[in-house]
Amino acid sequence: MSSARPNLAIIAACLVALAAGVAVFLLRPGAQPDADDTAQVGSTPAGDNERLPAGLKLTELDGRAFSLDDYKGKLLIVNFWATWCAPCLHEIPVLVQMQARYGAKGLQIVGPAVDDIEDARRAAPGLQFNYPVAVGTPEDILDLMTKLGNEQGGLPFSVVITADGRVLERQLGEYSEAELVALIEKNLPR
Amino acid sequence: MPLIRLILLLSLLGTSLGSRALDLSRKPQGESTLLTADQAFQLVEARRDPGGIHLSWLIAPGYYLYRHRLAVEPADGGAALPALRLPPGQPRHDEHFGDVEIYTTMLDADLPFAAGQRVPTRLRLRWQGCAEAGVCYPPVTRTVDIATP
Incomplete structure (x- = not known):
């Protein structure tokens, strides 16, 4: 003892x-972690008067230049993805399905790839995109993602912009199909 | 486990709990907060040891590093390096990447050099990982000085 x-x-x-x-x-x-260093997983509503920054130029897989301004008048979902991001690859078929279902009703999805261009080009056919995939250097696309409100860098990341150019919400992580249907049907241009 | 490592681990646990990042479901839940890549994956050791260079990462709870995404190369384009010795990871089947291995909590890796072989003083390291909450981080590349005893 x-x-x-x-x-x-x-x-x-x-x-x-x-x-x-x-x-x-x-x-x-x-x-x-400082509050500024972290990000909320899930959807975050944008500020009341937040607008899509004008003049954001992108390059398609085939080298064609375009701008997010080209889609004014449509409900725009900018979905950042990458070949090294499993949740992104899981979410893309749902986005493809949404584009097929709602494209004629005013939905436009754009998918900037946070990847080397060749990696994105190799992966694209298998993912059967029916919307534009934007490419650049990973740094260029990360810069674009920062301008659209994701300073933390996690993927998948989506920004939803109404037909009149207002930023509606941001989503860090996957959208479910049910979430997308509800979001799109509520916000399609009238 | 050396005391300092235990303390570092507890610190990461506290950081993760503080940010409510311990959500293990695949679908991210609203209101859970995500660490930055530098907070989630901390390179805590890069030092010479008798067998070569020893590297250690601490990984916050709820986060993981991919084994196949760890890489090391000479920082200044010098001679080719030996293969990085990594411990077996936890097996995970991913519908897109197939059978992969991941590391959680802590990773110790060694870059072995034979006696008399020139050991670099700087390395370029690359790693990439994800949060179990369903978010992945871009690959991180760091050039680090190797600490000498």
């Missing part, structure tokens, strides 16, 4: 030291 007491004392001392160490570490400057 008496020999157990020193052991308990040593264990207790170690636990106190560990707790103190953890506290010091957790309380050091920068130990916790």
